[in-house]
Amino acid sequence: MGAFLDKPQTDKYNEHGAGNGLRYGVASMQGWRVEMEDAHRAITGLEGGLSDWSYFAVFDGHAGALVSAHSAEHLLESIMQTEEFKAEDVIKGIHSGFLRLDDRMRDLPEMITDKSGSTAVCAFISPRQIYIANCGDSRAVLCRSGNPVFSTRDHKPVLPAEKERIQKAGGSVMIQRVNGSLAVSRALGDYEYKNVEGRGPCEQLVSPEPEIFVRERDDVNDEFLVLACDGIWDVMTNEDLCDFIRSRLLLTDDLEAVTNQVIDTCLYKGSRDNMSIVLVTLPGAPKPSAEAQKKEAELEMAIERRIKEIVTQQEGQDGIDFPQLLQHLIDQEMPNLPPGGGLPAKRPFIEQVFREVCPSRANSDQHGTNAMSNATSGYRCHL
8 A cells, every 4th residue: 555754755857848739747756655656658749650649648656666667668659569550540559559568568577576556547649639548547637618528537446347347357345445455446567466367358356458538629629638646636636636727827838837836736735645747738728817927926915914914913922833824824714726726736835935934944844845734843933
């Protein structure tokens, strides 16, 4: 189930790019986990005469990072080399590519003793369609006209069809896990769950079979596609994330900055997992707005005033520490906070103001790394 650090590792990996009328930003963070097991891939312009196609993917490893790293490196190649994909049967090509990768990876020497597995969610974006494949509980969400109009399905052992397959293969579902241990019912790797004789690869306790979807593109209304691991979805609904990203795109066109804000907000909302997100903006994406930027500036001025008022009110007492300040702000239910993100989305700004108001703070790192729901600083501030 994974072990945790005493404080989260908050260094981020970022990248960005553009092509085929798309722009993308990537952010990932180890967070509270003792190891970073996520991986990803982002390419605009594929080989083999598909320069107007793009590919994006997120892989969430468990019990190690070997399968997620190998899958990130080789899934695209495995799909594109299938006869079905070459014959322009994209859906069958994706399906065969997943199974082919899982089968070939099993025979790698390094897999003999490896127990790791990985979810996989990927998207091929062509000029007219978006092909999305999902295996596990990472998720893809398409935002159109301000709403999440499509989402992949998380493959959990408690789903009726998944549970039936697991039981037919001789396994059980206990505490919502395969044999009481694995939280996903489909994944690449996890070969200890794929050894039932007489059953095909898609009939095992854990299946490598992807669920594949096709969406026709709407260049006017399609805004963005998000691919992310469950470290994001554990604390944000589809609607939350779409609302939050839209609100940030009205402030900046820096997609790395937007994805970083998503990860920080999820950390402060209490996510304890690795976090990775690939954000792909489509032609209908919101553009920065002077009006939205003005409202955000007004919100920050209101937060700053409120912080100074709270600190002043505590001046004659024992002072106030950072968690208490946060609790005061939560209790007072400030208006106009970022939709989908709420107060955790403004946590970095709140801390910045607190530092300015209370420059003698003892341990800045302690304030900056604990999630909002778990802030534990004992430092008290006096004006």
